[in-house]
Amino acid sequence: MAAAGLADVPTCRDLPAAVSAFADAFVDFAVSGIFFPTATASTPSPPTTTTTTTSPPTTFLPSPSRLVAIGDLHGDLPKSLAALRLAGLVPPSNGADAPSTSWSAGPTLALQLGDILDRGGDEIRLLYLLRRLSLSAAEKGGALLPILGNHEIMNVYGDFRFATPQGLKEFSAWAAWYRAGLAIKRRCSDLDHPKNPFLGVPKAFPGIKPEYWDGIRSRLAALRPDGPIARRFLADLPTVLVVGDSVFVHGGLLEANVEYGLERINAEVSEWIRGRGVPMPGCRSMCVAETRWSGSGGSPRASIVIARGWRGFLG
Secondary structure (H helix, E strand, O other): OOHHHHOOOOOHHHOHHHHHHHHHHHHHHHHHOOOOOHHHHOOOOOOOOOOOOOOOOOOEEOOOOOEEEEOOOOOOHHHHHHHHHHOOOOOOOOOOOOOOOOOOOOOOEEEEOOOOOOOOOOHHHHHHHHHHHHHHHHHOOOEEEEOOOHHHHHHHHOOOOOOOHHHHHHHHHHHHHHHHHHHHHHOOOOOOOOOOOOOOOOOOOOOOOHHHHHHHHHHHHHHOOOOHHHHHHHOOOOOEEEEOOEEEEOOOOOHHHHHHOHHHHHHHHHHHHOOOOOOOOOHHHHHHHOOOEEOOOOOEEOOOOOOOOOOOOOO
16 A cells, blocks of 8 residues: 555544543453443553642541441452442342452442452452442442552562462453453554563462462553553542541551541652652551551651551541
């Protein structure tokens, strides 16, 4: 074909949003069995840069007409669904295999107090379910808002001590579908491609059984700072949330946390999960030693996402 004729050939740049949204919807459904509304289906795809502007997580909310709090879910989909039904947030089971993503609690505000990850095999499916249900809640005047627990922080940091073989298998499956989505987008030479999250991630992990290597590699790619799962499902979640005159955190709240600034904590953790700025210098001690919180300045602070025998402070 002559070069002049090529100028008239439509390219994927004419349909970038449609191609990207199709690839994302394809991956979403393959991984979770859930479709997202078109307006939000492409939210995880745009390439991220350190200059992208995003709003920090919500820190303060007014008192709702009805408030529900749900604790650790830890990758257990059946028990999580039972808790949602018990709270009246979703309709009773109709015997179908697929969980309901329809909000049935009107203006209720439901908080999930962290630790969605680890200990179970449905971690990604739970993240998808909670996000889809939160969209349904917003459409009906309610809200479902998870907050970060220590297991979310640990996984973003790369601490997988509590991951199960079933959980690693789920992340391997996610990685296969995510690569398929990337391949769809790469077929369009004029489409801006999201960066490959697997670049730079080790392929071998000495001291660990080789049968788990792919799951660990997939988990690292998904959950490390600016990883697709971390960025999409965790980066906009608060670490601490004040609702009316009640304070909600996963672990404990000390005077040092309040002095440091609750909004500042939420903003800094969010920026860290998005892969911006310096790493959180105190994350390792906070998650492993379970004794400290550190902000960007590196000064010791009390832990806010985990507490063993904590001294409460509601100043």
